Amino acid sequence: MNESYLGSVLRRFRYHKRGLVSFWVLAVIAALALLAPWIAPYDPTAITPDFSAPPSLRHLLGTDEIGRDMLSRLLYGARMSLFVGFMSTAIATVIGTVLGLLAGYFGGALDGVLMRFTDMVMSFPYILLILVAATIFQPGMWNIILILGLVDWPGVARLVRGSVMELRNADYVHGSEIAGMSRRYILFSDILPNVTAPILVFATSVMAISILDESALSFLGMGIQPPTASLGNMLNGAQSLTILTDKPWLWLPPGILIITLVVCVNFIGDALRDAIDPTTVR
Template identity: 55%
Template sequence: MSAAPMKVESGPGIGTALQEAAQQKIEVEETYFWMVVRKFKMHKLAVAGLFVMVVLTLVAVFAPWIAPYDPYKLTGTFEGAPSSKYWLGTDQTGRDMLSRLIYAARVSLAVGIGSVVISVTIGTLLGLVSGFFGGWIDMVIMRITDIFMSFPQLMLILVVVSMVGPSLWNVIFILGLLGWTTVARLVRGSVLSLKQMDYIKAGVALGLGTPRILFNHILPNVMGPILVNATFGVAGAILLEASLSFLGLGVQPPTASWGNMLTDAQSLTVLTSQQWLWVPPGMMIIISVLSVNFIGDGLRDALDPKSFK
């Protein structure tokens, strides 16, 4: 005597349950987002840093409309002190310092953001692959990472730049290609712990593809540390670009960058009696780096799960 087959209802009740579950997931995600925003807003220095970086970005984007003069045009007033006509004076060749300072923001922000995008992309991919697959793949990637980290970064950058030639794009690519090691080790460590979680093991058991597991389930959970590291990377890249340009191996004149504007400060006369030639670009480097570091501190505190109440 066989048992009667059970009937599974597939009416509107199941659809309603799925809709409610999806709505609850959206509410949880929105709640987490606003919790992060609330924690970030509590960090006053981070909010101030974000405001400064937004202003600098707008200045860089709208530089042709904001700059009072052409940054490459010779005015005829050489080494002129600040005046009502030239607010920050002129340099040795008679170019307006304020206009060059505004255009230099484009270069410094482009180097900072562009190089970090490259380094974070490379480091994230290598870290995901290394941590997830393990074995000989992990060993090879980590030994390559150790080799890159064993060299002094600035010296390695100087050697590579001197070989390929100094230019804006070369500086961006070199800083990006040589700055991925920290991100790779950070992501690898996070993946090693995450792949032991039950939901990852369940995904593997269900036969989900490796790219789907890596990019849909693991990567979103390591984005917090990546974002924090990226903000500090932007500050480091701005400083490295300024150092390279100061040494003559970065962005080349007549293109203005905050670093090559400081090159004139090598003269004792400029340091003592022509402060308008080096104080403004030096202050812009300090302000931008501090702002980015404050943003990184705010993100680190906001994304820390222990800080949620």
């Protein structure tokens, strides 16, 4: 029996060791983050009498300078980073996909206008654009999600446009046009399913960048605001030399978790790219 396309992709993905390990590591972290309200030993904003306490049986990862449990804040911080990364990636992917489909399929003046607008957005220094937007709007979770989502879409749009321009002359697309199918049907039923794979691969890189950007903005005090736990604002409180040298439990766990999340997402993206590529050899 012939193997389905999805089955062949999953088979090749399973043979990508780094991608498979990264998938399970990310799945475990995501599960712990989702279960944070039930498994966190303390409320992440609760202040205990133990100020800057080192790791112990009472506080497995110690406490910060005002007595908040670091393990609890780490779980909720991971929850926040994953949510912001996922939502901003979803917004960027939807916007980029729709604009790329329209530009690639219709071409002409519409393509020119959309691509020039895309080029204009991409011409601004990326980090500067994010910092300016974060300065203008009030810091907060949803504002950060919208900022990142509205900044990260151009790469998706260009990718989708290029793929659609190759597919719009395919026989099955011409067949649907001759059969009188609506343009909406052709775009979303004929063309979109065939560009989903590269979109998913690109989305992993967008998510990794979004996690880093959220952490950077929160570290600078322009993202998620205390007392809400975020991996970035957990690092914000560990800037002094005394803390860096004498209290590593305040910055090592969130720093390691940020690195782990970004590396895992990138490895999963690499594995997806190799699995989807039909020239990949097992």
